Amino acid sequence: MKNRLQAIRAEFLDKLKQAQNLDNLREIELKYLSRKGELSEVMHNLKDLSLELKKELGELANNIKKELENSFEETKKIIGIKDDNKVFVDITLPGEKVDRGHLNPITVIQREMEDLFTSLGFIIADGPELESDYFNFTALNIPPLHPARDMQDTFYVDSKNSDGTLDLVMRTHTSPVQVRTMKKFGAPLKAVIPGRCFRNEATDARHEHTFYQFEGIMIDKNINFANLKSLLEIVGKKLFGPNTKLRMRPKFYPFVEPGNNGEYTCFLCEGKGCRVCKNTGWLEIVGAGLVHPDVLRAGGIDPEQYSGLAFGFGLTRLAMLKYGVNDVRAFNSGDLKFLEQI
Ligand code: PHE
Numbered sequence: 223m224k225n226r227l228q229a230i231r232a233e234f235l236d237k238l239k240q241a242q243n244l245d246n247l248r249e250i251e252l253k254y255l256s257r258k259g260e261l262s263e264v265m266h267n268l269k270d271l272s273l274e275l276k277k278e279l280g281e282l283a284n285n286i287k288k289e290l291e292n293s294f295e296e297t298k299k300i301i302g303i304k305d306d307n308k309v310f311v312d313i314t315l316p317g318e319k320v321d322r323g324h325l326n327p328i329t330v331i332q333r334e335m336e337d338l339f340t341s342l343g344f345i346i347a348d349g350p351e352l353e354s355d356y357f358n359f360t361a362l363n364i365p366p367l368h369p370a371r372d373m374q375d376t377f378y379v380d381s382k383n384s385d386g387t388l389d390l391v392m393r394t395h396t397s398p399v400q401v402r403t404m405k406k407f408g409a410p411l412k413a414v415i416p417g418r419c420f421r422n423e424a425t426d427a428r429h430e431h432t433f434y435q436f437e438g439i440m441i442d443k444n445i446n447f448a449n450l451k452s453l454l455e456i457v458g459k460k461l462f463g464p465n466t467k468l469r470m471r472p473k474f475y476p477f478v479e480p481g482n483n484g485e486y487t488c489f490l491c492e493g494k495g496c497r498v499c500k501n502t503g504w505l506e507i508v509g510a511g512l513v514h515p516d517v518l519r520a521g522g523i524d525p526e527q528y529s530g531l532a533f534g535f536g537l538t539r540l541a542m543l544k545y546g547v548n549d550v551r552a553f554n555s556g557d558l559k560f561l562e563q564i
Contacts, residue, residue: 223264223271223279230260231286238297247298255294261287326561327541328434328553331461332416335436335535338460342453344412344438349399351418352379357398358391361520362477370476375422377431392420396437397477400513400532403439404521409528410442416537427549434537441513441523441530447480450510450531454484457508461540462489469504478511478532489543498543505543508535 234254241247254260265283268276302311325333336346349357355366355378364370366387379390399415407413415437423429440449451470458466467487475481485506488499495501510533515525523530542550552560 223267223275224282226264227279227283227286230254230264231290234290235293238293241297241301244298244301247294247301251294255287255291261290326553327545327547328537331540331544332434332436332537334460335457335537336414336416338457339414339438342412342456344414344440345407347399347403347406347413347415349393349396349402349415349417351393351420353391353393353398355387355389355391357401358393358395361401361517362397363514363516363520364476368476370474377420377422393417394421395419395534396435397532397534399437400439400477401517401521404441404518404523409523409530411530412440414438425551427551430538430550430554432554433539433550434541436535436537436540437533438535439513439530439532441518441528443528445512445529445531447512447531450512450533453531454508454510454533457535458484458486461544462486465492467493470510473509475509475511477514477517479514481509481511484508484510484533507539507543508533510534 374394377392473483485504487493493503513530518525
């Protein structure tokens with residue numbers, strides 16, 4: 223029986239080599255590989271053998287079968303291509319799915335916000351992530367040694383000014399770019415600034431050392447609190463739907479006066495109170511206020527002539543809320559299990 227198997231193998235491979243077209247192939251398939259083919263017949267007869275022989279020959283037969291099927295498929299492919307008018311393509315099969323990447327959820331929301339603000343006439347500005355102490359703090363009305371510096375745990379970079387003070391920081395917010403854009407473009411000015419920020423946090427599910435903000439600044443004659451409120455209302459409706467309400471509560475930020483926190487009605491429970499909004503009905507999402515005169519001055523703008531509004535959204539926080547991500551560390555983890563599901 224062993225010989226018989228070897229003979230079938232040799233004969234099969236020989237015939238296959240000579241095959242010219244798909245008809246030849248079909249004949250070969252029928253004669254050797256089909257259910258009534260020679261190979262099946264031999265395999266069928268194995269059942270009459272002793273246990274030991276059955277095992278040995280069964281294995282051989284299986285190996286040969288696999289080998290023959292593989293070479294058959296190979297040849298079929300080659301002939302299929304050559305045999306022009308009988309190309310072996312089953313057009314009814316679904317196409318091969320091409321895996322495409324997708325954008326990070328933070329990028330998706332950033333682009334949504336950029337679209338909204340450019341449609342309102344804002345430009346998109348950019349600034350360095352490694353920032354000078356001056357722009358990150360001093361120009362924003364947070365002088366050296368002022369206790370307000372403690373509001374943000376900062377990564378100081380080991381580079382000193384001539385007077386020995388530390389000069390560079392990983393920017394703790396996107397607000398330094400407010401002053402940079404004022405200096406660059408002057409007033410009137412409408413700009414948004416998306417970007418990555420860093421804080422020396424003890425990380426946990428809600429705190430991360432690297433995160434994204436979306437800053438905005440608008441400077442013109444007679445900009446007032448009503449302008450700020452209506453603008454933030456537009457953003458809220460765009461982000462969370464037309465029924466979204468805004469409330470603004472006082473909060474101290476040295477670079478705005480008056481300063482406040484903008485809160486939107488929770489998009490999940492629509493203000494009724496749920497787990498996401500910690501039963502308050504409101505989501506705290508944006509820091510905002512009217513630009514402090516000292517900051518306008520630092521940007522080379524005369525506060526007697528112009529006033530401005532500014533706001534800073536937590537972009538990472540927005541993405542967490544919108545996509546129901548409950549651990550902020552997932553965004554930077556590089557964990558494919560996380561990245562592929564959103
Ligand atoms: N820069 C502030 C922060 O990071 C947010 C903010 C921006 C507040 C603009 C007021 C105005 O917390």
